[in-house]
Amino acid sequence: MSKIQSELGNSSAIHRNKRKYKEYLWAYAFIASPIIGFLLFAFIPISYSVYVSFTKYSGYQAPVVTGTANYERLLTDDPLFWKTLFNTFYSALSVPIGMAAALAIAIALNQRIRGILFFRVMFFLPTISSVVALTLLWKWIFNSDYGLLNYFLGLLGIIGPAWLSSEQWAMPAMIIQGVWAGLGFNMVLYLAALQGVPQSLYEAAEIDGANGWQRFLRITIPGISPTTLFILITSIIATMQDFPRFQIMTEGGPNYSTTTIVYYLFQNAFRYMEMGYASAMAWIxxxxxxxxxxxNFWLSRRWVHYD
Known part of the structure; x- marks a missing residue:
């Protein structure tokens, strides 16, 4: 009897092991595609770019190792690198302005009034629209001769500047467009965060005599701080990598006033065919x-609250 039970137990164990083995095979089959994709289109190219950054490479001929020459040229002998880096941080002014505007709109759209869903959709709609189409639209809006913005300024008796062809006004115009472009996505994130703040906290604060501004500073801001950190980090990364808007609207001009670091990288790689130099810039x-x-993560310990 015990021998039969032992054989049955062994058979059951073998069956369980086969089933577990099949589950592992299916699991590896499902994760194989993204892993292979990451290796082929991310890890290998990134690793190769490290090597290329230490070479002189045009893309047509074999790379010639030059040591740290690209990095030395980048940091000590290329004033355009520092100018474009400054332009990039200048354009990043759109981040705090956009975050403040998105929060204000989210608070307004967090009200329980009739038709509020329509306004939420309208504010989010540009987020799912073509970047190229929206950029071309704004290029027309900023046109100094027949643009919509200067037309309305003219109605107020103000002579509008040459937005995209002026060194003084080109970057402010890009900042305005950048703020508008990021409003919809950030607004939705803030709206979700606002709805996650417990109403009981507001009620308790109101009973204690806190006014609206005090409730906003002491409850709303800490309550949405994790979302604020996420928006801050992702917006900075997106701004530092911003490329299509500047290529379409200004092509980096006038006189490099709107050439960002990524656009300068693109010029070196595909216009001047200096792949090694561009790779060094990418790693910087x-x-x-x-x-x-x-x-940002280190500073967030002082102002982000997860409770």
Whole structure:
């Protein structure tokens, strides 16, 4: 009897092992595609770019190792690198302005009034629209001769500037467009965060005599701080990598006033065919983004509340 039970137990164990083995096979089959895709289109190219950054490489001929020459040229002998880096941080002014505007709109759209869903959809609609189409639309709006913005300024008796052809006004115009472009996505995130703040906290604060501004500072801001950190980090990364808007609207001009670091990288790689130099620039940007992100996480311990 015991022998039969032992054989049955062994058979059951073998069956369980076969079923577990099949489950592992299916699991590996499902994760194989993204892993292979990451290796082929991310890890291998990124790893190769490290090597290329230490070479002189045009893309047509074999790379010639030059050591740290690309990095030395980048940091000590290329004033355009520092100018475009300044332009990139200048354009990043759209981040705090856009976050404040998105929060204000989210608070307004968090009200329980009739037809509020329509306004939420209208504010979010540009987020799912073509970046190229929206950028071309704004290029027309900023046109100094027949643009919509200067037309309305003219109705107020104000002579509008040459927005995209002026060194003084080109970057402010890009900041305005950048703020508008990011409103919809950030607004939705803030709206979700606002709805997650417990109403009981507001009720308790109101009973204690706190006014609206005090409730906003002491309850709303801490309650949505994790979302604020997420928006801050992702917006900075997106701004540092912003490329299509500047290519379409200004092509980096006038006189490099709107040439961002990524657009300058593109010019070096595909216009001047200096792949090695562009790879070195890409790694400098990557390291800079990593440092900024780590700094934000470190500072967030003082103002982000997860309770």
């Amino acid at each position: 940007i990557g390291i800079l983004l990593m440092l900024i992100t780590l700094l």
